[in-house]
Amino acid sequence: MNNEAIDKILAEAKTIAVVGFSSRPHKAGYYVPVYLQEQGYRIIPVNPFLDEGLDEKAYPDLLSVPVPVDLVLIFQRSANVPPFVDQAIEIGAKAVWMQQGIYNETAAAKAQTAGLDVVQDACMMVEHRQWRRVNP
DSSP states (O other), X not given: OOHHHHHHHHHHOOEEEEETXXXXXXXXXXXXXXXXXXXXXXXXXXXTTOSEETTEEOBSSGGGOOSOOSEEEEXXXXXXXXXXXXXXXXXXXXXXXXXXXXXXXXXXXXXXXXXXXXXXXXOHHHHHHHHHHHOO
């Protein structure tokens, strides 16, 4: 795991587009963004089946998000990651984070080649809690 990328993302990201944001409270695609919003991050839901989430307008894809995005947080099957990484690169995101259990080496390499920081197979909520202990 790339601890340097994790530290940099947690310290610098302000606006997070959540691909696969869920309206179901028991799903990680919901409760992780809720936690992150409570920590001061702006959450932009990306889900073509939702109109809004966490008091923010939801967008069908990353290309539709009208504000600059620091981080694209992905809650999708590993095989579905590449188009979201392509969109993250296209919109000028600074980083891509694939949630726990999600990884795609080809997409990660493409993002890194394009200059994005990349984290794979890690829960952003868990990593943030650990980071906060060291960086209160």
